[in-house]
Amino acid sequence: MAFHNILLQAGAGPVAAARADYALGFAEKHDAHLTAVYCVPPIDVPAYVESMIPAAVREMQAKAAAKSAADAKAALEAAARRAGRSARLEWRRVDDDVLHRLTLDARYADLAIVGQSNPDAPLPEGSVDLPGALALAAGRPVLAVPYAGRFPTQGERVLVAWNAGREATRAVNDALPVLKLAKQVTVLAVNPKGGEQRHGEQPGADIALHLARHGVKAEAMRAISDEIDPGDVILSRAADIGADMLVMGAFGRSRLRELVLGGVTRHILKHMTVPALLSH
Helix, strand or coil: CCCCEEEEECCCCHHHHHHHHHHHHHHHHHCCEEEEEEECCCCCCCHHHHCCCCHHHHHHHHHHHHHHHHHHHHHHHHHHHHHCCHHHEEEEEECCCHHHHHHHHHCCCCEEEEECCCCCCCCCCCCCCHHHHHHHHHCCCEEEECCCCCCCCCCCEEEEECCCCHHHHHHHHHCHHHHHHCCEEEEEEECCCCCCCCCCCCCCHHHHHHHHCCCCCEEEEEECCCCCCHHHHHHHHHHHCCCCEEEEECCEEEECCEEEECHHHHHHHHHCCCCEEEEC
16 A cells, blocks of 8 residues: 555645645655645525625625635645645645535545644534544545644654554554654554453554564554543653654544544544544
8 A cells, every 4th residue: 555645635824834845745755646625615604694795795705715725826836846746736726615525535535634623722613623523534544734833754753552443453554654664663552451352462562563564663662541641641652752643543433413532532633743644
């Protein structure tokens, strides 16, 4: 498996620019085609209110949205030229809800790169956390880039959060293209449970052996903590080893418009300090 076709959540402003730079570097590293999707969500107002909005106002809104999209496209293309990626970059501007559109497009990609929701701002009413929702809905791995900061390296030192479950197994498999290129891979089991249905006699040993057979040299570690949130343990260990990427399963369920993420997944997505590759 390799990443040949990568999807990017495009946007305007410095946060989106940092995410685009990261995606361009990631695509360069994996020699992949990058498709940037810029979504203009429809204005959700009652029909009777929409009918009272003057045509001039609607035209002004449309022009503002078009200009924002054009500026974002120009900035991305300029960054791509600087990175030598302009020949393998595709731009799509769509009028659609971002989760709906990215869920559809991600199914025709090997990986989707999206941004963390602003951790200091409440989600708008009726909306969902994009990285978690997309990971649950798309059936493809999602690489979430933190809202703040820039990340000049892409998967050189990787921490794998391992609990021997289905989602974590999927995440490790989906992340193999990254793990094979990494300089350092650490597999961390937090409060591991023994038994043949879980971690076995030596937590992390079996997955490290599996990775070794794929040419990935991984160090297995365990952490026991009853007082600290497992998500904080993972983030703390990522900082300790200087990880520039986290690989983990996305736990949760999605039904109708309700999204219920698992506690560790929710914690990581709220407090993430490095990009996180999620799989469900």
